[in-house]
Amino acid sequence: MRKFWSPAFQDLRPYVAGEQLAIPDLIKLNTNENPYPPSPAALAAIRTAANADLRLYPDPEGLALRRALAKRHGLSTDQIFVGNGSDEVLALAFLALLRQPRPILFPDITYSFYPVYCQLYGIGYINPPVDADYRIRTEDYRHDNGGIVLAHPNAPTGRALELPNLRALLEYNTGSAVIVDEAYVDFGADSVVSWIREFPQLLVIQTLSKSRALAGLRVGFAFGDSNLIEALRTAKDSFNSYPLDRLALAGAVAAIEDEPYFERMRHHVMESRTRLTRGLEQMGFAVIPSHANFVFATHPRYDAAKLQAELRQRNVLVRHFAKPRIDQHLRISVGTDTECDILLARLSEILGESAVSR
Numbered sequence: 001m002r003k004f005w006s007p008a009f010q011d012l013r014p015y016v017a018g019e020q021l022a023i024p025d026l027i028k029l030n031t032n033e034n035p036y037p038p039s040p041a042a043l044a045a046i047r048t049a050a051n052a053d054l055r056l057y058p059d060p061e062g063l064a065l066r067r068a069l070a071k072r073h074g075l076s077t078d079q080i081f082v083g084n085g086s087d088e089v090l091a092l093a094f095l096a097l098l099r100q101p102r103p104i105l106f107p108d109i110t111y112s113f114y115p116v117y118c119q120l121y122g123i124g125y126i127n128p129p130v131d132a133d134y135r136i137r138t139e140d141y142r143h144d145n146g147g148i149v150l151a152h153p154n155a156p157t158g159r160a161l162e163l164p165n166l167r168a169l170l171e172y173n174t175g176s177a178v179i180v181d182e183a184y185v186d187f188g189a190d191s192v193v194s195w196i197r198e199f200p201q202l203l204v205i206q207t208l209s210k211s212r213a214l215a216g217l218r219v220g221f222a223f224g225d226s227n228l229i230e231a232l233r234t235a236k237d238s239f240n241s242y243p244l245d246r247l248a249l250a251g252a253v254a255a256i257e258d259e260p261y262f263e264r265m266r267h268h269v270m271e272s273r274t275r276l277t278r279g280l281e282q283m284g285f286a287v288i289p290s291h292a293n294f295v296f297a298t299h300p301r302y303d304a305a306k307l308q309a310e311l312r313q314r315n316v317l318v319r320h321f322a323k324p325r326i327d328q329h330l331r332i333s334v335g336t337d338t339e340c341d342i343l344l345a346r347l348s349e350i351l352g353e354s355a356v357s358r
């Protein structure tokens, strides 16, 4: 019994984020951060916004940011919600849309925050398994549900959804909200943001954390029919009216408007991903084709947990999930080419040692 804690919190198991260690020369490939700096225009805007106006509350509606996003996507501002990272947007969406009498559906292998929100809010859920190749089988989602959550591309596999399958699911599943988490979509998958005009049950969530290299600024957003957006706003205003501060709003607008920098950087990451994949395959790893800024790899002869521990000894962090079906995989964020080369060099040293065999 944890004294003074609310009863529902007695056995809540919170999400465990990847380690954030402050060790010099650490090669940090464990939390899918972008290896490149944010847009210089975004940094300049943040500096400019660091002025005496900070004594004032920020715009609770984040209108300037919603206008910038509306312009980029050809939408109206009432189809856009902004929040403190997409984790917060997801938390509000689970609260406002998915607390239904019927269980919600999301895959057995996906972002491990989803079951945490379910536990927090008391939402029942069913996990249709991904297939042997870690593909989401959208046909398994065709039964009665209180909502559906799919990551596109999925985490931690990096696999993107087949869009015709997703469209068929949306045409079938018209009675509950369908959330598509596009945290990694800019690394080579096709976004379904434009589909929100056709499907009033579709909410698409994105973030500046990965493709815009602003994980430290905490900005995420949702696109959907104004009815869904109003539900999110109702949840936000029952919780925190000002989730985005003045610096975050200023930096986010500038980051969204700096399209050329965004294009250059995301292509860099995609090219490095191809190179990293090839390097891992040459060492005998099987690598799932990735549309994200990480790869998910397994070696037929070497144990993933041991490899992760040995890499850590050598100052290289990658992510290992001690979970059924994926405990022999490593999730490796795409770093700079130099960082990826160091990872590959360390791995090749380690693979020579029998202690890491399965």
Ligand SMILES: *Cc1c(COP(=O)(O)O)cnc(C)c1O
Residues within 6 Å of the ligand: 032, 084, 085, 086, 087, 088, 111, 151, 155, 181, 183, 206, 207, 208, 209, 215, 219, 220
């Ligand atoms: C990183 C990530 C998020 C959270 O991103 P923030 O905007 O930094 O909160 C959401 N969903 C998935 C699948 C992610 O990998």
